Amino acid sequence: MHMADALLSPAVGGAMWAVTAGLTAYSAKKLKEIPDDSRVPLMGVLGAFVFAAQMINFSIPATGSSGHLGGGMILAILLGPHAAFLTLASVLVVQALFFADGGLLALGCNIFNMAFFPCFIAYPFIYRKIAGRYATAKTISVAATVSAVIGLQLGAFSVVLETMASGISALPFNAFVLLMQPIHLAIGLVEGVVTAAVVLFVWQARPEVLAMAEENAPMRGFSMKKVLAGLAAAALVTGGALSWFASTYPDGLEWSMAKTSGSEELPAPEGGIHAALAGIQEKTAFLPDYGFRASEPEKSAGTEAETPKPETPAAWPNPDAGTSVSGLVGGAMTLVLAAAIGMFLRRTSAARR
Amino acid sequence: MEALAGASGDALGSSPVHRLDPRAKCVVTVLFVVAVTSFGRYDVSRLMPFVLYPVAIATLSGVSAGSVAARTLAAAPFILLVGLFNPFFDRQVIVRIGGLAVTGGWMSFLSIAVRSFLAVSAAVLLVLTTRFDLLCAGLRKMCLPRVFVTQLEFLHRYIGLLAGEAQRMVRAHDLRSNGNRPKLALVVYAPMIGLLLLRALDRATRVHRAMKARLFDGEIRVLRPLAFSRSDFLFILAWGGYFLVCRFADVPGLLSGLAGVR
Amino acid sequence: MSHHYLEVRDLRYAYPDGTEALKGVSFRLEHGEAVGLVGANGAGKSTMMLALTGLIFASGGTIDVGGTLLSKKTVGEVRRRIGFVFQDSEDQLFMPTVFDDVAFGPLNQGLSEPEVRERVTDALTRVGAERLADRPTYRLSGGEKRAVAIATVLAMLPDVLIMDEPGSGLDPYGRRLLIGLLRDFRHTRLIATHDLDMVLDVCPRTIVLHEGRIAADGDTRTVFSDAALLERCRLEQPSGMRK
Known part of the structure; x- marks a missing residue:
């Protein structure tokens, strides 16, 4: 469920980057409070373990398809929430950079979706609650399965929200939710069973490993209140960024609202949200509004400039210069030009060698 | 890999x-x-x-x-x-x-x-x-938490090694399954991953010892001057x-x- | 008076489950001596090397490194004096590049940048790996990895070198180079290995460890000529002596 750059708007991607950066700094600070120099190689090697484990597939009974471990819950169980979060984040960074999973803009979203939920929600509030005090084969199995399912459900729903808020995909909210949640329920169940099986194996082979992990992952100061406060702060940042985004570039939000409300056009933007947004825009927009409009008809020389140009965001969807024939030709020309410059550069750099 | x-x-x-x-x-x-x-x-x-x-x-x-x-x-x-x-x-x-x-x-x-x-x-x-080490040096200079950059370096260092171990395990399994390669059943898969995990934990212990033998005190120090x-x-x-x-x-x-x- | 000696007295170690790995080991290495440490698997070689550098704490006995008794307080000083080359170079080379790895120890010693650079250059030159400085550690051949792993330890200017299976994973050529290198060192050396031919080439003296005790300690050729002893300790006479 890697989120991709192409489906994200910079505002959503940037907001999630901010949230993730905050979580990373918070986790790093927490780790500093309990110094343990054996953690450095442990986190590194376990991160590599998650990578390696993801290369091995197993068959999912009765379906003919195969799956692999996600690893989030295992890391949380072995390392505790803070170290596990940083480890998972590092895995996602390397995946984005070297394996083109996700992308740079989407990195914030991906870390949030795939590391925050298992480490800071599923592990402390589900796994520890069930398996924390009386670890038996049964409680470990149940705890691992339930927490994996819930972690993945939250992550999947988060993907839907981020995609919707970005407004690049045309998938309606309902359809997207109906697509994502059941798929991730299945994936979560499989992940849970595998997590439970692996944790049980370790628990039986070397019980001290898990006992030590529990000691190293103190739950002191881990309250629901703090997490909720953190989430609220994250929501505020996201909301703020989104409203700024909406004020300068309303397509995305408008579109998802239009889609979910089933109408193609919202009521006339008199007062209401548009007035409010316009107000925010005047105060916060550091880029002139016209700049952020995808393009203006009069800018593409050669098109009929006499068509009345819309003053406010026009009825959606708004065919713009980019989609006119001249735009397509111009695009093709630019592409050829870029290629030509590339060829030229290759020649000159070859000549220098 | x-x-x-x-x-x-x-x-x-x-x-x-x-x-x-x-x-x-x-x-x-x-x-x-x-x-x-x-x-x-x-x-x-x-x-x-x-x-x-x-x-x-x-x-x-x-x-x-x-x-x-x-x-x-x-x-x-x-x-x-x-x-x-x-x-x-x-x-x-x-x-x-x-x-x-x-x-x-x-x-x-x-x-x-x-x-x-x-x-x-x-x-x-x-x-x-x-170069990944220089990229990490840059990230360190750009104020990313040190523990996170160090984590990136260690992860990058050991991915290939653990991937190799995983590959050898799968190959060993394949060789014993008479040429026809069934997908791993969960009963085979879970112990295999478990074993991989135990080996990873052992590896971490050995690396930690090697670090301590060279006076590691919790702080990773590097000399990678970058000149802008x-x-x-x-x-x-x-x-x-x-x-x-x-x-x-x-x-x-x-x-x-x-x-x-x- | 030299500080480069290593004296072990009545060293004992038991695992948490009670199994005794070392049952009272005593020996002394003099300045510049090269000593082979041989014994079957499980004889206690690796355990002893971990104990010598304070990576595990012995349950009894003393370790004296050039006048410093190993304790929790002096462990830093002891580790500075004893360079430990681990069996698996992958464990020893944990930093992104060869330079970073060789500089790791000197930087932890708190040396200044020019000093660290000098140490790195000297150490890499000593093992013939100076051109590898900028390479990522995981892109080295087995022999290069071993050479760099030794350089990481040399850079700390230890008095005593202890090595666990330095020849493992090397091809015959790499092994030959390593033997040449080990013979040239002037450090006090303790080399644990199954490669008795290497011991024959490098170490005039050999200690045989068997079930946590010293079974023999003396001139390498004399020890390796004692067929009954080798048999009892599950060892085999090196091919270099079967002529």
Whole structure:
């Protein structure tokens, strides 16, 4: 469920980057409070373990398809929430950079979706609650399965929200939710069973490993209140960024609202949200509004400039210069030009060698 | 894992692009991704000027276009999955080319494909032209938490090793299953992963000992001086300016206007 | 008076489950001596090397490194004096590049940048790996990895070198180079290995460890000529002596 750059708007991607950066700094600070120099190689090697484990597939009974471990819950169980979060984040960074999973803009979203939920929600509030005090084969199995399912459900729903808020995909909210949640329920169940099986194996082979992990992952100061406060702060940042985004570039939000409300056009933007947004825009927009409009008809020389140009965001969807024939030709020309410059550069750099 | 090995091979080059400060490359990469993703959902032609960046960087650095493309296309499946819904849900015709009516859905799908290719290629080029240790040195200088950068370095160091262990385990299993290769059943899979995990834990213990034997005290120290030179500054300025112009001025439109196309 | 000696007295170690790995081991290495440490698997070689550098704490006995008694307080000083080359170079080379890895120890010693650079260059030159400085550690051949692993330890200017299976994973050529290198060192050396031919080439003296006790300690050729002893300790006479 890697989120991709192409489906994200910079505002959503940037907001999630901010949230993730905050979580990373918070986790790093927490780790500093309990110094343990054996953690450095442990986190590194376990991160590599998650990578390696993801290369091995197993068959999912009765379906003919195969799956692999996600690893989030295992890391949380072995390392505790803070170290596990940083480890998972590092895995996602390397995946984005070297394996083109996700992308740079989407990195914030991906870390949030795939590391925050298992480490800071599923592990402390589900796994520890069930398996924390009386670890038996049964409680470990149940705890691992339930927490994996819930972690993945939250992550999947988060993907839907981020995609919707970005407004690049045309998938309606309902359809997207109906697509994502059941798929991730299945994936979560499989992940849970595998997590439970692996944790049980370790628990039986070397019980001290898990006992030590529990000691190293103190739950002191881990309250629901703090997490909720953190989430609220994250929501505020996201909301703020989104409203700024909406004020300068309303397509995305408008579109998802239009889609979910089933109408193609919202009521006339008199007062209401548009007035409010316009107000925010005047105060916060550091880029002139016209700049952020995808393009203006009069800018593409050669098109009929006499068509009345819309003053406010026009009825959606708004065919713009980019989609006119001249735009397509111009695009093709630019592409050829870029290629030509590339060829030229290759020649000159070859000549220098 | 070839991805890692290949990347580190390319990253060892010594082209002008390789020699740039990693911080400059990071900044330009981020600017590029933000510029590309900030376009409207139907924009395709406006994205075209941005193709120049990956083309120029790939050429100047001597990284093969094939390896960039191969890595970039690895990202395709999820994007296709989600993007392909657009043509079904957005059927309004927004442009006619001759007799062909193009709907908003197809247009936005194309836009998604192009921006995906561009955004991913920028990230791919960053790692193909930058040694990972220098990239991490840059990240450290850019105030990322040290523990996180160290984690990136250790992860990167041990991925290949553990992947090799995983591969050998699977191969050993395959050899014992008489040539016909059934997918691993869960009863085989879980102990295999468990064993891999135990070996990883042992490895971590040994590495920790090796570190302590050389006086490790919890703090990783490195000497990797980075010098931000004038060419780095110019690199940011030039590309940043180019992205800015292409973002806010309709370059393809102007070009087609010059060519007299209506 | 030299500080480069290593004296072990009545060293004992028991695992948490009670199994005794070392049952009272005593020996003394003099300045510049090269000593082979041989014994079957499980004889206690690796355990002893971990104990010598304070990576595990012995349950009894003393370890004296050039006048410093190993304790929790002096463990840093002891580790500075004893360079430990681990069996698996992958464990020892944990930093991204060869330079970073060789500089790791000197930087932890708190040396200044020019001093660290000098140490790195000297150490890499000593093992013939100076051209590898900028290479990522995981892109080295087995022999290169071993050479760099030794350099990481040399850079700390230890008085005593202890090595666990230094020849493992090397091809015959790499092994030959390693033997040449080990013979040239002037450090006090303790080399644990199954490669008795290497011991024959490098170490005039050999200690045989068997079930946590010293079974023999003396001139290498004399020890390896004692067929009954080798048989009892599950060892085999090196091919270099079967002529």
